[in-house]
Amino acid sequence: MLNRNEMAALSIHDGLDQGDDKDDEPTVINYTCLINLITQQAPRGEAGRLYHEDGIKLNEIKEIRVEFLRILKIDHLWIMTNLVKLSLSHNKIEKIENLDALVKLCELDISFNSIKIMENLNCLSKLEILLLAGNQVETVEGIGNLTNLTIFSIANNKIQGWEHVLYLRQFKNLRSVNFTGNPCTLQENYNDYLIAFLPQIIYFSYSMIREEDRIKAMKIHRRSIAKIELDEAKSQSTLEEEHALNKKSAIDSAAFVDHLDGDEMFLLLFLNDKEGTALKNISDDTLAVFNEYKTNFSTVCHEFYQFGIEQHSLREKEIEMFSAIVEEARDAVRDKARRIIDSIEKYKNENFAKFNVGIKEFDKKLDAESAVDQTDLPIDVKIAKIQNITENFNEFLSSIWTKLVYSEAVLHEQIEDVNETFKLNIADMKDIFVESTRKSFSRMRNILVEYHDTIQRVIASHLNDFTQDELTMPSQLIDICGDINILSNTLASSHDIHLQIIDSREDETISSVNKWFNDLVTRLRKHENSRHRHRILEISHVLQYYRELLQKHILTTNDEALDVVAALEG
Numbered sequence: 001m002l003n004r005n006e007m008a009a010l011s012i013h014d015g016l017d018q019g020d021d022k023d024d025e026p027t028v029i030n031y032t033c034l035i036n037l038i039t040q041q042a043p044r045g046e047a048g049r050l051y052h053e054d055g056i057k058l059n060e061i062k063e064i065r066v067e068f069l070r071i072l073k074i075d076h077l078w079i080m081t082n083l084v085k086l087s088l089s090h091n092k093i094e095k096i097e098n099l100d101a102l103v104k105l106c107e108l109d110i111s112f113n114s115i116k117i118m119e120n121l122n123c124l125s126k127l128e129i130l131l132l133a134g135n136q137v138e139t140v141e142g143i144g145n146l147t148n149l150t151i152f153s154i155a156n157n158k159i160q161g162w163e164h165v166l167y168l169r170q171f172k173n174l175r176s177v178n179f180t181g182n183p184c185t186l187q188e189n190y191n192d193y194l195i196a197f198l199p200q201i202i203y204f205s206y207s208m209i210r211e212e213d214r215i216k217a218m219k220i221h222r223r224s225i226a227k228i229e230l231d232e233a234k235s236q237s238t239l240e241e242e243h244a245l246n247k248k249s250a251i252d253s254a255a256f257v258d259h260l261d262g263d264e265m266f267l268l269l270f271l272n273d274k275e276g277t278a279l280k281n282i283s284d285d286t287l288a289v290f291n292e293y294k295t296n297f298s299t300v301c302h303e304f305y306q307f308g309i310e311q312h313s314l315r316e317k318e319i320e321m322f323s324a325i326v327e328e329a330r331d332a333v334r335d336k337a338r339r340i341i342d343s344i345e346k347y348k349n350e351n352f353a354k355f356n357v358g359i360k361e362f363d364k365k366l367d368a369e370s371a372v373d374q375t376d377l378p379i380d381v382k383i384a385k386i387q388n389i390t391e392n393f394n395e396f397l398s399s400i401w402t403k404l405v406y407s408e409a410v411l412h413e414q415i416e417d418v419n420e421t422f423k424l425n426i427a428d429m430k431d432i433f434v435e436s437t438r439k440s441f442s443r444m445r446n447i448l449v450e451y452h453d454t455i456q457r458v459i460a461s462h463l464n465d466f467t468q469d470e471l472t473m474p475s476q477l478i479d480i481c482g483d484i485n486i487l488s489n490t491l492a493s494s495h496d497i498h499l500q501i502i503d504s505r506e507d508e509t510i511s512s513v514n515k516w517f518n519d520l521v522t523r524l525r526k527h528e529n530s531r532h533r534h535r536i537l538e539i540s541h542v543l544q545y546y547r548e549l550l551q552k553h554i555l556t557t558n559d560e561a562l563d564v565v566a567a568l569e570g
Contacts (some may be wrong), residue, residue, distance in 0.1 A: 026072035026092050034076060037064060067091070074098045088113070089131070096120050111135070111153070118142040132157070133178070140164035149174055155205075156181035162190065165197050166228070176203035192217040196225060256433070256513050257308030260301045265505070266294050269498045276494030285458045293451040297444060304440035311433050315426065322422040326415055333411045337404055337539075344400055344546055351393050352553055393550055397543045404539045412532045419528065423521050430517045434510050441506035445499065452495045459487055 027033075038061060063085040071091035077083070078101035085107040093113040099105070100123045108127060112134035121127070122145040130143070133155040140154065140163075149171045159182040168174060177198070179185050195201070195209055196217035202208060218225060252258040259265060270277050280290035 026070050028073040029066060029071055029075050029077065031076055031079070033066070033069070034064070034079070037066060041065060077102060099124060106148075121146065128173075133181075140167055144170065147171070147173065151176045153178040154182070155179060158182065159184050162187075162193060165194050168198055169228075169232075172200055174198070174200055176206065177201055178205050180205045189220070192220055196221040197228070251309070251312065252305075255308040255312030256509050256516075257305045257312075260305040260308070262302070263294065263298050265301045266297045269297075269501055273494050273497045275490045276497070279455060279459065279490065279494070282459055283462050285462070286455060289451065289455050289458055293447065293455075296447045296450075300440055300443045300447065304436065307436055307440075308433070311429060311436075315429050318422070318425055318429065322418065325418055329411060329414055329418075333407050336407055340400055340403055341542065344397070347396055348393070348546060348549070351389055352550075390550060394547065397546055401539060401543050405536060408532065408535050408539065412528070415528050419521075419524055422524075426517060426520065430513055433513055437506060437509050437513075441502055441509075444502050448495065448498050448502065452491055456487065456491050 041064065059079060059081050061080050062082055064080065064083065065087040067087055068090045071088065071093055074088065074093060074096070075098050077086070077098060081101055081104070083102050083105055086102065086105060087109040089109045089111040091113050093110065093115060096110065096115060096118070097120050099108075099120060102124060104126060105124050106126055107129040108121075108124065109129075109131040111131045115132065115135040115137060118132070118137055118140065119142050121130070121143050125145050126148055127146050128148050129151040130146070130149060131151075131153045133153050135154075135157050137154060137157040138159060139161075140159065143149065150173050152168070152171075152174060153176075155178045159179065162184060164179075164184075168177065177194070179194070184190055191204070192213075195204065195214055199214075199218075249258065252261065259268075280286050
């Protein structure tokens with residue numbers, strides 16, 4: 001924040017014009033440039049006087065025009081986080097950049113520059129008006145996130161193709177576009193094409209589109225429009241399905257049960273088990289055994305999946321409840337601290353007023369023999385009065401520091417207690433999930449053993465039929481079950497593959513949930529310790545600010561203040 005004295009010290013030409021001999025020299029947006037522009041664009045009259053006396057707060061400015069300044073590079077705008085309207089027109093800007101912090105920006109005018117590429121604009125999600133006329137842009141791109149876009153002007157650029165028309169269909173709030181002066185507008189039927197394929201547009205080149213022109217254009221392109229709408233409907237349906245799948249996948253992963261809903265886990269058992277896959281097709285009986293294995297195994301997986309999702313929901317509710325309790329406690333302390341800080345402001349104003357009176361005259365409440373003009377008194381009398389006010393103010397600040405630090409210390413202890421209770425609750429939930437994991441995977445292993453025994457018995461019986469009938473076994477089966485020993489080895493290998501996958505997934509699940517728990521507890525502890533240290537430091541900085549404010553006030557009150565302070569320091 002700059003006060004009026006600091007603003008007066010700034011040269012009006014710093015960061016702007018540097019003299020007639022440098023009229024063609026490009027410059028950049030810098031801090032001084034912004035201050036000068038804000039000073040020039042501030043309100044006039046009494047409103048302007050109050051505005052300057054309050055001091056310029058860059059983070060509170062909502063509108064600024066940086067025009068006709070030969071700006072080459074955009075910079076320093078990150079300071080102005082509350083900016084709503086920004087004009088950078090008529091400069092020499094070649095690249096759109098450094099706008100990420102302007103998350104509240106609704107209107108951006110960057111016309112008449114040297115921009116070739118539309119980039120770094122997707123961060124401006126609240127943008128409603130985008131003006132890019134008079135540049136060198138060839139492709140409309142890089143604004144897919146600007147869903148609030150209402151007015152878009154890109155006249156007098158170098159756009160030749162018509163791809164931008166279909167690109168702009170996604171902006172459902174778009175009402176006005178201007179492509180005048182681009183090569184594409186000189187091509188036959190361009191206007192009809194744009195009007196037909198952008199039904200949301202009301203104004204084209206700032207002229208209202210007549211209804212008869214819209215109907216005519218849509219008749220010309222009715223078949224193409226129907227195809228586009230069908231493709232968009234399919235695409236939208238696909239996107240919704242993908243979104244739903246992605247959402248489900250994210251929840252499943254957070255619940256540590258991903259790929260356990262359905263047959264995915266079972267199919268994974270046979271992914272690299274070619275011999276085991278071949279065994280199931282020996283006969284109808286082996287296929288029946290396989291299908292029973294699949295049903296029983298997948299049932300256990302699905303039951304564990306449902307349990308995991310339910311447990312995840314319970315954990316999320318516990319976390320939400322914990323967060324609400326902690327935030328409520330923090331809000332209460334913040335409100336109390338805010339009231340205390342307000343009391344500092346009140347005390348400061350009262351004592352600064354007393355200080356001013358102390359410099360000019362004695363307090364009128366003194367007895368009659370002391371009631372004389374303070375300006376005629378010796379310097380030591382003034383020093384004593386200033387010392388008294390300063391000491392009282394510092395004592396008051398010390399008491400405030402004690403109150404704020406005490407409140408923060410109590411809050412810190414309370415949050416640590418809540419953290420410990422939360423840790424125990426989440427630990428119980430985690431242990432319940434781990435126990436269920438072990439039980440479910442134990443069931444999977446039992447089903448595997450049962451399958452191994454059953455399929456071996458069925459295949460052995462089938463081999464016996466071959467021997468009795470003196471038939472020749474198919475060649476593809478000889479290598480995996482030509483006799484009882486080969487069959488036993490094949491089944492043992494298949495069993496080991498399945499068992500390894502089941503054991504590995506069990507270990508991975510338990511390891512993941514334990515890691516999540518440890519990371520959560522560690523993160524909460526670190527966050528609270530960091531917040532607590534930062535808050536203590538913040539309290540100290542605020543009170544130091546008020547102490548420095550008093551010293552500055554002493555320095556700037558009147559002509560004798562320097563002598564008084566010098567005497568105090570001596």
